[in-house]
Amino acid sequence: MRRNQARQPGASRLRPRPAAGRQAPMAGGARLGGSCPPTDRIPVLSLHRPPGHGRTASPVSGWAVMARPPAEPWLRRARRTGSILGLVVVVLVGACTIVAQVIGWVHPSGPVSPHGPADADFRAAAVVTATDYLTWSQADRSERPTVSARFAPSPPQANPQQSQPVDGWNGVGRQWADSAAAVAVLRIAPDAALVTVNTRVSSLPVVGDTTSGTDPGASASTTAPATTTPSAKNPSISTWPLGRSRWVMLTVALAWRDARFVLTGLPALVGSPPATAPVVQRRSDTGDAAFAESTRDAVVRLLTAYGTGDLEFVRAPGTRFTGLGGVASLHAVTSWQVAPASADARTRTGVATVVWQLVNDAGSSAPAAMLTCAYRIDLRWQDDRWLLQSITGDWGTL
Secondary structure, X not given: OHHHHHHOOOOOXXXXXXXXXXXXXXHHHOOOOOOOOOHHHOOOOOOOOOOOOOOOOOOOOOOXXXXXXXXXXXXXXXXXXXXXHHHHHHHXXXXXXHHHHHHHHHOOOXXXXXXXXXXXXXXXXXXXXXXXHOOEEHHHHHHHHHHHOOOOOOOOOOOOOOOOOOOOEOOOOEEEEEEEEEEEEEEEEOOEEEEEEEEEEEEEOOOOOOOOOOOOOOOOOOOOOOOXXXXXXXXXXXXXXXXXXXXXXXXXXXXXXXXXXXXXXXXXXXXXXXXXXXXXXXXXXXXXXXXXXXXXXXXXXHHHHHHHOOOOOOEOOOOOOOOOOOOEEEEEEEEEEEOOOOOOOOEXXXXXEEEEEEOOOOOOOOOOOEEXXXXXXXXXXXXXXXXXXXXXXXXXXX
């Protein structure tokens, strides 16, 4: 009968569909929506190697255990090593810096180099000198010589009583200087330098008579401190009612003498630091008196323009220095000495002693303070007149 059914044409070889409402059996005896299949038909993961697989049939874990970690990329290792080395270098440099600073505090004074003091030493000395030099009070004139003695050159051994003046202040007015900073150092010699210091100065009101040595209106609330030196004591608001402040530049000529820094020339007000190092020339005792007399009026005109800052028609071509910008006005030219002519007769060099009248910003009717400065001036003959080639503080007047 099965043979006949198989040979009948059109006979279906598929299983017959189950009747309606009856589910078809699934593999392993499971039915949709029915109970779990028998446990003897559930596949189980064996944790043992089958017999004959490998040399031994020892149990192994289901997780693979690596014999060693994977190799790290060489770039990552190099980057981490470089970071560690950089951190070590920074720590070592910082530790050396701290140790050197501590040693400097313990032993502040060391032997001077055969080439002279370093520029940093000249800067530090010039900042203190400029701050003390530009601070004064007419109520405490007796303190001024004590302050000046700090940077005054030693008197000659032949006559110890003979001392050279280093103070260009006329003893009138009140002024306070602070926030000084050295902006340029030009070495004149291994043990000498011309330092330009930028300083903030503040005018102070003056009470009472300015021509006498004492201030009648001085009291506990108006007098200046006992020491008018900024490096020694700071002023209080009640004793130093500050007026308007302005910035000025001062050239300070210093030299290392007798294990200390001393002034070699009167400090001078300038508009800008010297562009080039000065050329040291040996001074002549005679000089060119005739030329100095014939050019005195021209020098007065040039210095007047230098005080106002209007240098358009007095500055030689190719130069870029600036004037005082109105911080002082020319009062007098007390001395003008010119060196003998050199090979270039169109350029002459001389030293001028100038008295400046400082601007009084304190709002007082009292006369303003005056400051005497010494300058080294180079004149250039061009367009049938003498023009300013350069001007800077002198370094050999003391």
